[in-house]
Amino acid sequence: MANQHATPEGNHLTHVVSTRTLLGVFAGLIVLTVVTVLAAGMASGAWEVWISMGIASAKAFLVAAYFMHLRYDNPFHTLLLVSALAFVFLFLGLTLADADAYQPAIDAYLKRQP
Amino acid sequence: MATSAEHGHGSHLAHHFESPQQQLAAGKLGMWIFLVTEVLFFSGLFVAYAVYRSAHPEMFADAHRYLSTTLGALNTIVLLLSSLTMAWAVRCAQLNQQRGLLICLGVTLACAGMFLGVKAVEYSAKWQEGLLWAGAFSPHEGAAHVSLISAPLFILSIPALLLVVVGAGGLAAARAWKWKQASATSATLLATGIAFCLGAVLATGVSSLKAHPTAGNQQPTAQHAGDEQATARRSETENPAGSSINYTGINYTGVFFSIYYAMTGVHALHILGGMAVIAWLIWTAAGGRYGAEYFNPVDYVGLYWHLVDVVWIYLFPLLYLIH
Numbered sequence: 001m002a003n004q005h006a007t008p009e010g011n012h013l014t015h016v017v018s019t020r021t022l023l024g025v026f027a028g029l030i031v032l033t034v035v036t037v038l039a040a041g042m043a044s045g046a047w048e049v050w051i052s053m054g055i056a057s058a059k060a061f062l063v064a065a066y067f068m069h070l071r072y073d074n075p076f077h078t079l080l081l082v083s084a085l086a087f088v089f090l091f092l093g094l095t096l097a098d099a100d101a102y103q104p105a106i107d108a109y110l111k112r113q114p
Numbered sequence: 115m116a117t118s119a120e121h122g123h124g125s126h127l128a129h130h131f132e133s134p135q136q137q138l139a140a141g142k143l144g145m146w147i148f149l150v151t152e153v154l155f156f157s158g159l160f161v162a163y164a165v166y167r168s169a170h171p172e173m174f175a176d177a178h179r180y181l182s183t184t185l186g187a188l189n190t191i192v193l194l195l196s197s198l199t200m201a202w203a204v205r206c207a208q209l210n211q212q213r214g215l216l217i218c219l220g221v222t223l224a225c226a227g228m229f230l231g232v233k234a235v236e237y238s239a240k241w242q243e244g245l246l247w248a249g250a251f252s253p254h255e256g257a258a259h260v261s262l263i264s265a266p267l268f269i270l271s272i273p274a275l276l277l278v279v280v281g282a283g284g285l286a287a288a289r290a291w292k293w294k295q296a297s298a299t300s301a302t303l304l305a306t307g308i309a310f311c312l313g314a315v316l317a318t319g320v321s322s323l324k325a326h327p328t329a330g331n332q333q334p335t336a337q338h339a340g341d342e343q344a345t346a347r348r349s350e351t352e353n354p355a356g357s358s359i360n361y362t363g364i365n366y367t368g369v370f371f372s373i374y375y376a377m378t379g380v381h382a383l384h385i386l387g388g389m390a391v392i393a394w395l396i397w398t399a400a401g402g403r404y405g406a407e408y409f410n411p412v413d414y415v416g417l418y419w420h421l422v423d424v425v426w427i428y429l430f431p432l433l434y435l436i437h
Contacts, residue, residue: 010209011208011209011406011409012406013134013135013138013208013406013407014138014208014413016205016208016209017201017204017205019202019205022198022201022202022205023198025198026194026195026197026198029194029197030191030194033187033190033191033194033430036430036431036435037183037187037435040183040431040435040436040437041437048436048437049167049436052431052432052435053428053431055431056427056428056430056431059424059427060424060427060428063197063420063423063424063427064420064424066201067197067198067200067201067416067420067423068416068417068420068421073142074139074142074143076143077142077143077146080146080147080149080150081146081149081150081153083150084149084150084153084154085153087154087157088153088154088157088160091154091157091158091161092157092160092161092164095161095164095165096161096164096165096168099165099168099169100168103169106169
């Protein structure tokens with residue numbers, strides 16, 4: 001039988017995440033969801049989007065580190081994800097900078113319209 | 115083939131791999147490279163969102179009043195639960211817990227069905243209220259009443275109703291023939307169809323309890339009901355130094371909904387794709403293919419499913435929590 005290598009709490013091919021960790025991460029994710037809804041209720045103006053993105057990133061970190069095993073995995077997989085995110089930030093940053101650079105011209109044009 | 119027998123490997127080791135370790139490492143690497151392309155793919159939508167929100171922040175604040183935070187939060191929790199059971203399914207496969215593996219995969223699939231049920235109520239209510247993409251955006255007043263009996267919701271529910279019929283029929287037939295693999299799979303398909311309907315009923319109940327929960331403390335409905343000139347006039351008086359809407363009176367809320375439909379629609383397509391693969395996992399798991407020596411497909415599908423969950427973790431505050 002191919003499955004003879006299973007021991008009650010271990011696997012010789014990979015690290016097995018304990019049920020305690022799984023449930024703890026799930027509880028953390030639910031708490032953070034409640035926190036982000038409550039934080040959005042107390043509207044905080046310009047900071048709002050940064051707070052909610054910070055909380056979302058904390059949740060994404062929990063999912064990636066534990067549910068996706070990155071904490072126990074080959075670090076090269078983390079490097080792949082981080083490099084993808086680096087390019088996402090380049091994409092986002094350069095596009096926003098470009099859009100903002102042209103916004104005054106658009107506003108001035110729209111202002112001239114009757 | 116002879117080599118794998120010599121090395122004492124099971125039949126799961128493909129002939130071009132030296133060892134199960136190498137096979138698992140190669141598969142995971144391939145999956146992560148695919149996930150990188152997925153991250154970059156979704157980033158295009160997020161950049162469109164960011165550019166539009168930075169140019170028209172007031173329209174995003176206006177649009178959020180059409181979305182129910184409660185339904186968004188409900189779907190977030192349903193999806194987080196499905197992620198938990200998916201991670202647990204991987205653990206069960208690694209520990210050769212066959213029954214646990216099937217239960218966890220079944221709960222994951224049912225949660226996905228429930229997520230889509232809630233989403234179907236949201237989409238159909240928006241369709242009836244005229245909250246469509248730019249160009250077709252024409253909200254009507256008084257259409258906020260959300261009902262289970264509506265043509266758009268029925269159309270969106272057809273696949274789930276078919277799943278109930280096919281699942282129930284398959285379950286009856288498989289039990290009659292005493293075919294365990296087919297009856298386990300049919301039972302999960304049936305549960306998934308029922309979970310979709312449950313999600314739809316729950317979402318309808320939540321929406322009828324408090325349709326437009328935040329509309330009351332912001333503007334009377336007549337004012338955000340899509341009269342473009344009224345919107346422009348309102349913005350002029352409230353926000354004289356504000357941004358582009360002041361000069362033209364163009365209602366950009368339709369563009370918000372274009373972005374909303376593109377982002378949630380592409381995400382929902384990923385959920386549907388994931389459900390198809392999880393259904394295949396259930397079929398093969400019920401056939402006893404996975405165990406401590408070979409759990410690779412469960413692990414790979416799990417990685418994909420968690421990524422889809424992470425995308426929703428960002429979509430929820432960006433679309434539902436703007437004030």
